[in-house]
Amino acid sequence: MPSDIRSRTRTILAEQALLNPSDVADDQSLQDLGIDSLALVESIFAIEEAFDIQVPFNANDPQASEFDISSVGAICGAVEHLVREQKGAA
Amino acid sequence: MKRVVVTGAGTINPLGPDVAATLAAMREGRCAIGPLDFRDVDRLSVRIGAQVPGYDPAARFDRQQLALYDRCTQFALIAAEEAIAQSGLSFDGELAERSGVVLGTSDGGHNTRDESYRAVYEEGKNRVHPFTVPKLMNNAACAHVSMRHDLRGPSYTVASACASSNHAIGQAFWLVRSGLAPVMVTGGSEAMLNFGGIKAWEGLRVMARDTCRPFSLGRTGMVQGEGAGAFVLEEREHAMRRGADILAEVAGFAMTSDASDIVMPSREGAARAIRGALRDAGLDRSEVGYVNAHGTGTAANDRTECAALADAFGAHADRLMVSSTKSMHAHLIGGTGAVELLAVIMAVRDGLVAPTVNHEAPDPDCPLDVVPNEAREAKVGAALSNAFAFGGHNAVLALRAA
Known part of the structure; x- marks a missing residue:
């Protein structure tokens, strides 16, 4: 269920930001949420564990990674895509 | 205050089993990074590194010694043996009683720890080797160097991650400068190229996929090595x-x-350490010809380090040669500053500056002379060695030609 993937991803980001998932909106950036580089690496680890997927991400140059981290919505979309790609139909 | 000189150097590292081979490799600009070869490497996403090639512990140590010496200790003993032999010193009487050892390491007997955990957790064994503790402890390498050479003065181990060796050498420098010890053996050793060691580093996502390209456009991170100086x-x-x-x-x-971030380096902290080393050495910044950079090849370190050098050296930064030999021997973590000091000594003694290899194109964020790809002949009167560790620990050494 794609919507479930989105809400679980949002919950993971919300936990890192110490916010309620309902307070996290798709158009917010990680900076808006106060998620720094260490918290981002931890979030990606949590996403990989939650969905049993590999996220292509290099902390040296986050912008150049295939994984779009420009906003909460973009991250949710990218996770949906990876789950579909790596786990078959979600 | 006493003046302090280097009278012996030794090493074993991915570039070679001794100083001569290492300096020859640095002169040629040879890169020792390649595929890692150890158990379960296929379960890693990072599969490159710089191991000591063709290393056979049994050719160096007997069975009883190997029961007590982790790979980290073995490397330290080999390097110390060479350094002490070159110095021509033999320790007895008062000299032995007042001389000691300060070594750096980040993880000490990492292979022993990894193998013992594997035995009890994966293989379900209920017993580990009886010498597991004396083998894995962080001070084991230092202790064995002291025992082997009868060094009975101050001996201890310094652990400050990637700055461990520079901190250790700095401590030894102080002990001799203050008159507390006439001679100190110092340096550092690291051996954590194993499944658990790399698996932990993978998690930070700062490891390079291809190779180590400090200061170069297109760099993708750091690469781990092993060895001692x-x-x-x-x-x-x-x-x-x-x-x-x-x-x-x-x-x-x-x-x-x-005093800011556990992993992100600080321009201000690094610049203060560089200025402090110059001041402590009584060097004018214009006297410095070469800086052996920390130069890990991560985006954050290289950018920050160049900015710190620009701050500390002002206009002279444009005339400095700055190279990262990690491009050749990779990052030896707690042992790295010791192997890198060999390049500093080569610069001030032999007038040869080691290059930064694997350099593809200049990065506008790193606008210094990084001695790309080829060693350079130059008269260098004084040189610095930078080390900036996770934890925000910065340690900079200043050397002069003898």
Whole structure:
């Protein structure tokens, strides 16, 4: 269920930001949420564990990674895509 | 205050089993990074590194020694043996009682820890080797160097991640400079190229996929290596009285802490350490010809380090040669500053500056002369060695030509 993937991803980001998932909106950036580089690496680890997927991400140059981290919505979309790609139909 | 000189150097690292082979490799600009070869490497996403090639512990140590010596200790003993042999010193009487050892390491007996955990957790064994503790403890390498050479003065281990060796060498420098010890053996050792060691580093997502390209556009991160470097630091009058061959003078040392972030480096903290080392050495910045950079090849370190050098050196930064030999031997973590000091000594003694290899194109964020790809002949009167660790620990050494 794609919507479930989105809400679980949002919950993971919300936990890192110490916010309620309902307070996290798709158009917010990680900076808006106060998620720094260490918290981002931890979030990606949590996403990989939650969905049993590999996220292509290099902390040296986050912008150049295939994984779009420009906003909460973009991250949710990218996770949906990876789950579909790596786990078959979600 | 006493003056302090280097009268012996030794190493074993991915570039070679001794100083001569290592300096020859640096001169050629040879890169020792390649596929990692150890158990379960296929379960890693990072599969490149710089191992000591063709290393056979059984050719160096007997069975009883190997029961007590982790790979980290073995490397330290090999490097210290070479350094002490070059110095021509033998320790007995009062000299033995006052001389000691300060070594750096980040993880000590990491292979012993990894193998023992594997035995109890994966293989379900209920027993580990009886010498597991004395083998894995962080001070084991230092202890064995002290025992082997009868060094009975101050001996201890310094652990400050990637700055461990520079901190250790700085401590040894202070002990000799203050007159507390006439001679100190110092340096650092690291051996954590194993499944658990790399698996932990993978998690940070700062490891390069291809190779280590410090200061170059297109760099993708750091690469891990292993090995050791060791030096004999000696009070200058003591060395001159016995007619020792002096390799270089250790002129100054400074330490600072960023007190800000556990992994992100700070331009201000690094610049303060560089300025502090110059001040401690009584060097004008225009006298420095070469800086052996920390230069890990991560986006964050290289950018920050170049900015710190620009701050500390002002206009002279444009005339400095700055290279990262990690491009050749990779990042030896707690042992790295010791192997890198060999390049510093080569610069001030032999007039040869080691290159930054694997350099593809200049990065506008790193606008310094990084001695790309080829070693360079140059007269260098004084040089620095930078080390900036996770934790925000910065340690910079200043050397002068003897």
